[in-house]
Amino acid sequence: MDDVAQRMRLAARMAHIEPFEVMEIQTLAREVEAAGHDVIHLEIGEPDFRTPAPVVEAAKRALDAQPMFYTSALGLAALREAISRFYAQRYGVAVPASRIAVTAGSSAALLLAFGVLLDPGDEVLLADPGYPCNRHFVRSFGAVPRAVSVGPDSRYQLTPGLAREHWGERTRMAMVATPANPTGTMVTAQDIAGLAQLAREKRGHLLVDEIYHGLTYGLDAPTGAAAGEDVLVVNSFSKYFQMTGWRLGWIVLPPGLVRAVETLAQNLFISPSTPAQHAALACFEPETLAIVEARRAELDARRRFLVPALEGLGFGVPVVPEGAFYVYADVSRVTQDSFAFARRVLTEAHVAITPGKDFGRNEPERHVRIAYTQPVARLEEAVERMARFLGRR
Ligand SMILES: Cc1ncc(COP(=O)(O)O)c(C=O)c1O
Numbered sequence: 001m002d003d004v005a006q007r008m009r010l011a012a013r014m015a016h017i018e019p020f021e022v023m024e025i026q027t028l029a030r031e032v033e034a035a036g037h038d039v040i041h042l043e044i045g046e047p048d049f050r051t052p053a054p055v056v057e058a059a060k061r062a063l064d065a066q067p068m069f070y071t072s073a074l075g076l077a078a079l080r081e082a083i084s085r086f087y088a089q090r091y092g093v094a095v096p097a098s099r100i101a102v103t104a105g106s107s108a109a110l111l112l113a114f115g116v117l118l119d120p121g122d123e124v125l126l127a128d129p130g131y132p133c134n135r136h137f138v139r140s141f142g143a144v145p146r147a148v149s150v151g152p153d154s155r156y157q158l159t160p161g162l163a164r165e166h167w168g169e170r171t172r173m174a175m176v177a178t179p180a181n182p183t184g185t186m187v188t189a190q191d192i193a194g195l196a197q198l199a200r201e202k203r204g205h206l207l208v209d210e211i212y213h214g215l216t217y218g219l220d221a222p223t224g225a226a227a228g229e230d231v232l233v234v235n236s237f238s239k240y241f242q243m244t245g246w247r248l249g250w251i252v253l254p255p256g257l258v259r260a261v262e263t264l265a266q267n268l269f270i271s272p273s274t275p276a277q278h279a280a281l282a283c284f285e286p287e288t289l290a291i292v293e294a295r296r297a298e299l300d301a302r303r304r305f306l307v308p309a310l311e312g313l314g315f316g317v318p319v320v321p322e323g324a325f326y327v328y329a330d331v332s333r334v335t336q337d338s339f340a341f342a343r344r345v346l347t348e349a350h351v352a353i354t355p356g357k358d359f360g361r362n363e364p365e366r367h368v369r370i371a372y373t374q375p376v377a378r379l380e381e382a383v384e385r386m387a388r389f390l391g392r393r
Pocket of ligand 1: 209235
């Protein structure tokens with residue numbers, strides 16, 4: 001066995017692919033639980049809600065009634081049509097079904113977008129802090145993630161001004177997530193338009209990750225699809241529709257990219273999951289939308305409890321999150337090392353949170369991400385435990 005392990009020679013690209021720190025925290029949390037402690041999980045990027053019942057019912061009906069063969073690589077025609085109608089209803093934007101590809105989560109959508117557009121050495125502008133997998137997706141194609149440090153002054157987002165400043169000879173793309181992980185902040189319609197215009201001028205591309213659309217509190221998030229049909233928009237059934245484990249998402253493509261994405265998807269995936277696609281057809285029904293909207297209100301109530309409670313602990317929240325289900329807190333008043341802090345909070349206070357390290361190189365030691373993916377009563381308990389840990393009770 002040792003001999004086999006020794007003979008494994010990994011591809012050079014693996015030197016740039018780092019583990020997902022939140023997974024390591026989860027492993028440690030399981031050990032703490034195995035030792036008999038009640039851990040409050042605020043580290044994971046998925047809420048405690050189950051998939052809405054009408055979606056589960058639709059899956060069961062389909063499993064009984066249909067053969068689960070592969071679908072087209074771009075997805076079921078009925079689902080692409082339903083997503084197209086959703087853009088018309090929700091945003092008032094015409095996105096023909098022919099520009100929509102259904103994918104295995106937005107993860108596969110990102111992989112396909114980068115796969116059809118990036119050559120080795122090409123650069124992609126990304127906000128730091130940002131969703132960690134993006135830089136690894138880019139690396140998987142031999143391309144180079146160019147992290148742009150962002151802070152409270154730009155609401156932790158890549159602005160048209162910052163993108164222009166960092167756009168270089170090899171830059172081929174800029175990407176933003178709105179609302180973003182880990183900060184929950186959004187990009188305005190004006191900035192999306194400005195970024196799209198810059199990409200056009202530079203003969204590059206803008207990709208907008210809208211996976212947290214629907215989970216915004218107060219204002220609705222504008223879609224990149226309104227900024228021109230050359231903008232790539234990624235979305236998912238994971239978060240708003242609470243289907244994380246079903247692995248289903250989509251991408252809105254410029255017309256000229258559809259065939260390339262179809263070809264790559266045929267080869268990489270053959271098709272997205274057939275049962276998941278039948279289930280997702282129920283997402284756009286009024287009864288499902290009523291359920292997910294009620295859950296949006298519940299997440300907002302959690303957010304409104306958590307942000308001031310964390311500030312009361314001495315954590316800084318310089319920009320109040322407007323969406324997703326994360327608070328990116330500045331813990332520099334209570335620790336100089338968010339990584340060690342997160343581990344101690346887990347092992348001593350039994351609250352699992354994610355250290356900033358996952359989200360880039362821009363002052364990770366002074367930040368943690370706290371996901372309000374538990375009911376308010378559990379959040380209250382978590383805050384109480386952290387207060388005791390910090391000697392504030
Ligand atoms: C910003 C962002 N994009 C993409 C993803 C990938 O999600 P999925 O593949 O489940 O759609 C996540 C998951 O947490 C995310 O936070």
